Amino acid sequence: MGERDLSVLTARRTTLQMIPGGAAAPSAVRVYVLGADALARGGIRALLTGQPAVHVVGDGEPGPAAPAEITATRADVVLAHGAAPAPGPLPPHCRTLTVGGSEPGHGRLPATATAPQLASALVLAAAGYTVAPPGAARPTGPPTGPPAVSGVGPEQLTDRERQVLRLMADGLSNAEIAGSLTLSEHTVKTHVQNLLGKLRLRNRVHAVVYAFETGLRTPR
Known part of the structure; x- marks a missing residue:
């Protein structure tokens, strides 16, 4: 894949190789951007503008008020920047994805991720997949993840x-x-x-x- 290769996506039920991609409205993934740096949050929002796969519903700093604010936006995925800690508690359906920094629980992307790569990762995170860097260990055991989106081949x-x-x-x-x-x-x-x-x-x-x-x- 060359320069476009980003990471390995590991589903709870299968293993996939991530390729940059996105999806489109009408059911775009609702994203809340979390981070201590307001300029970085603004940059991420600008990066995602025009990506039909996702809709940024809000942004803010980590802290005690973050979980309630995220819940109120009905976000599908929290996109945490850098060292922003994973907020909690959040609704069961809400996933967490980090750009740079440490892995908070559902996956992470390098800080060099492009807009299409971010959009692809957000769509797949919302669908129940885990984003991991190349070479990361893959889970073993029986599949337990979400069912296939279609039974048609x-x-x-x-x-x-x-x-x-x-x-x-x-x-x-x-x-x-x-x-x-x-x-x-x-x-x-x-x-x-x-x-x-x-x-x-x-x-x-x-x-x-x-x-x-x-x-x-x-x-x-």
Whole structure:
């Protein structure tokens, strides 16, 4: 994967290799940015602006008031910067992901992570996967993680739909996919709608997870 290789994503039920990617509204992952440095928090928010996979619902400093504020935003993932301690207690569905610093409990990314890499990691963290650096130990034992997002196999897709799905998992928008495949944006939108329908997926967030779970998106 070269420069785009980021980390190993280890699910509680399977092991995946992370590739930069994102997903899109309408069901974007709700993210709360936590960190002591206001400038760093602002930088992260700016980095994530325009990433359709995620929606930043708030940011703030670590402290006693943080858990209540995070809960009020209904965040799916807390993105902690640097040495920010993991807040708690949080709702059971809320995951924690760190950029730089130590691992707080659900995963971490290097400080050099790009916007698409961040978006991909946030989507997969919200889906129940753990982000770990290359070479990290992988869990053993029987799978206990979330069920597959779809019971339909990728063989139901056309070759073009599989191409579109792979590019979606790389974090490309419909316009960028259109440019990559030399198609009109309307045609790409039709392919996206068709593949979501065939795979019985609710949205592009689930499509990204599906691409990793089925191996349609694999290391290069």
